[in-house]
Amino acid sequence: MNKEWWKKSVVYQIYPKSFKDSNNDGIGDIQGIISQLDYLKELGIDVIWLSPIYQSPMIDNGYDISDYQAIHPDYGTMADFENLLKEAHQRSIKIVMDLVVNHTSDEHKWFKEAVKSADNPYHNYYIWRDKPTNFGSLFSGSAWTYQSSVKQYYLHTFSSKQADLNWDYQPLREEIYKMMRWWLDKGIDGFRMDVISLISKKYPLTDGIVHENNVFGDITPFIANGPNVHRYLQEMNEKVLSHYPIMTIGECPCVNAQQALDYVDSNRHELNMIFTFDHVSLDNDCNGKWNTKKTSLIDLKKTLNKWQSSLSNQGWNTLYLSNHDQPRSASRFGNETALSAKCLALTLHFMKGTPFIYQGEELGMTNICFNDISECQDIEAINAYRELVTEEHLFSHEEMMKNINAKARDHARTPMQWNNDQYSGFSHTFPWLKVNPNYQSINTKIQLNDQESVFHFYQKLIKIRHDYQIITDGDYCPLFEDHPDLFAYRRCYQNAEIIILANWSEKVIDYDMDLSNYRILLANSNSIIKNHLNAYEAVAYYK
Ligand code: TEU
Numbered sequence: 057m058n059k060e061w062w063k064k065s066v067v068y069q070i071y072p073k074s075f076k077d078s079n080n081d082g083i084g085d086i087q088g089i090i091s092q093l094d095y096l097k098e099l100g101i102d103v104i105w106l107s108p109i110y111q112s113p114m115i116d117n118g119y120d121i122s123d124y125q126a127i128h129p130d131y132g133t134m135a136d137f138e139n140l141l142k143e144a145h146q147r148s149i150k151i152v153m154d155l156v157v158n159h160t161s162d163e164h165k166w167f168k169e170a171v172k173s174a175d176n177p178y179h180n181y182y183i184w185r186d187k188p189t190n191f192g193s194l195f196s197g198s199a200w201t202y203q204s205s206v207k208q209y210y211l212h213t214f215s216s217k218q219a220d221l222n223w224d225y226q227p228l229r230e231e232i233y234k235m236m237r238w239w240l241d242k243g244i245d246g247f248r249m250d251v252i253s254l255i256s257k258k259y260p261l262t263d264g265i266v267h268e269n270n271v272f273g274d275i276t277p278f279i280a281n282g283p284n285v286h287r288y289l290q291e292m293n294e295k296v297l298s299h300y301p302i303m304t305i306g307e308c309p310c311v312n313a314q315q316a317l318d319y320v321d322s323n324r325h326e327l328n329m330i331f332t333f334d335h336v337s338l339d340n341d342c343n344g345k346w347n348t349k350k351t352s353l354i355d356l357k358k359t360l361n362k363w364q365s366s367l368s369n370q371g372w373n374t375l376y377l378s379n380h381d382q383p384r385s386a387s388r389f390g391n392e393t394a395l396s397a398k399c400l401a402l403t404l405h406f407m408k409g410t411p412f413i414y415q416g417e418e419l420g421m422t423n424i425c426f427n428d429i430s431e432c433q434d435i436e437a438i439n440a441y442r443e444l445v446t447e448e449h450l451f452s453h454e455e456m457m458k459n460i461n462a463k464a465r466d467h468a469r470t471p472m473q474w475n476n477d478q479y480s481g482f483s484h485t486f487p488w489l490k491v492n493p494n495y496q497s498i499n500t501k502i503q504l505n506d507q508e509s510v511f512h513f514y515q516k517l518i519k520i521r522h523d524y525q526i527i528t529d530g531d532y533c534p535l536f537e538d539h540p541d542l543f544a545y546r547r548c549y550q551n552a553e554i555i556i557l558a559n560w561s562e563k564v565i566d567y568d569m570d571l572s573n574y575r576i577l578l579a580n581s582n583s584i585i586k587n588h589l590n591a592y593e594a595v596a597y598y599k
């Protein structure tokens with residue numbers, strides 16, 4: 057096996073709670089995933105990234121883990137998981153697990169020990185202070201919660217039920233490495249590491265800057281890219297990662313394209329690739345994500361092109377437009393048509409890096425309409441509503457619902473749309489989060505029977521990536537950078553060339569370029585003519 061097999065791979069992200077419910081309790085599960093492996097094989101993907109399936113109180117759908125080595129009963133058993141791994145491997149599909157080690161649930165046994173007394177050996181596993189700083193949590197409110205049993209506050213970057221681990225304490229690190237080896241020895245194929253850029257805190261922790269419209273201070277300078285983050289990742293690499301033929305992806309908030317190299321330059325022996333937040337934060341404003349702003353294509357191109365060039369020689373990029381934390385790409389960047397979904401896919405998948413497809417993206421699934429906050433399930437949106445509407449009156453109910461309908465994480469988490477049956481074939485019971493009513497027209501059953509569907513377009517994209525080395529190895533060169541609606545670039549490898557021209561708008565575009573020696577490799581429309589693109593038309597030319 058090529059050591060860098062992950063460069064040629066396409067990853068498919070499964071959010072287990074929303075993928076497929078096998079026992080009709082309204083919650084997706086491992087048996088449900090197994091039942092759809094043939095579907096994923098048909099799509100052609102190489103790797104599944106599984107969002108957390110571990111034991112958890114589920115206040116953040118499993119990103120709050122109370123036992124790293126047990127499966128949540130809603131999802132099944134360890135035997136189910138081992139069966140999933142076996143069934144996936146039989147189909148040559150690899151499985152990458154989510155590793156959430158910046159924090160544990162407050163119901164983890166380590167935390168339960170830690171709060172028994174300040175001299176309990178596990179007390180050091182977490183981060184304590186006698187007095188809080190002004191830090192705001194990323195899920196609203198203070199980032200400190202008082203624990204009366206030890207008369208101290210513990211730090212939580214996310215909710216109060218997600219206590220940050222103290223990575224400066226070596227026994228904690230050894231414990232995590234041991235757990236990672238345990239999973240790798242089971243045969244899993246890698247880790248996606250949750251907020252791994254936040255594990256090393258910068259001391260002393262003092263009050264953060266209070267930005268406009270905020271009540272709390274900014275925690276991020278004290279947690280992102282901390283002084284020891286690279287030392288710990290190199291240690292993890294040396295003690296664990298380097299001993300297995302795996303894929304490692306770090307989720308890295310607050311890491312810019314320059315800093316990224318420190319995480320992914322192969323000479324530094326840390327991670328294979330990281331998820332950046334730059335291109336999905338372009339529509340933030342002084343209230344963070346809560347607005348209805350649209351990303352301008354010029355900004356998006358500038359950002360993605362910058363990442364392409366920063367990591368062109370050393371390191372490697374991830375390519376994604378959506379995941380379980382982001383609104384649906386077809387709604388955010390497209391106009392919710394199948395044509396626009398294909399346009400986004402073509403643009404992304406020919407770039408240099410490893411592409412990630414988020415479940416349902418291969419169908420062009422869209423955002424849903426939430427009529428009231430009571431229809432949302434996500435802790436981030438629910439807490440933000442309480443803080444920004446009820447407590448601080450920054451937004452009216454109507455304004456906040458508009459923001460939620462543009463940006464909430466629940467858009468990505470509505471049940472997968474399998475067919476026209478009630479509850480979209482996800483379950484026979486009312487699911488934990490409502491189904492998007494457009495399942496009647498957007499679902500796998502319809503698309504598998506339609507050669508022109510978004511599904512079949514993704515299938516072609518994946519096949520082309522496997523067949524053409526230029527897509528993995530070719531140089532990337534942006535074109536028409538100042539054009540407000542045209543996303544274009546060139547890939548070059550040996551004597552081959554690919555030119556991508558994609559109209560990310562509803563306008564008609566005429567462009568000037570000599571394409572006489574090129575043939576169409578793939579297009580999302582049958583009516584492509586040279587030097588012209590209708591709304592959302594996209595084409596890959598090859599020579
Ligand atoms: O996300 C990290 C992260 O930065 C997000 O919480 C982000 O701030 C938010 O989604 C923006 O809307 C990871 C996981 O992907 C996310 O699901 C978890 O909630 C979070 O970490 C805590 O584990």
Ligand code: CA
Pocket residue numbers: 077078079080081082083084085130
């Ligand atoms: Ca179930």
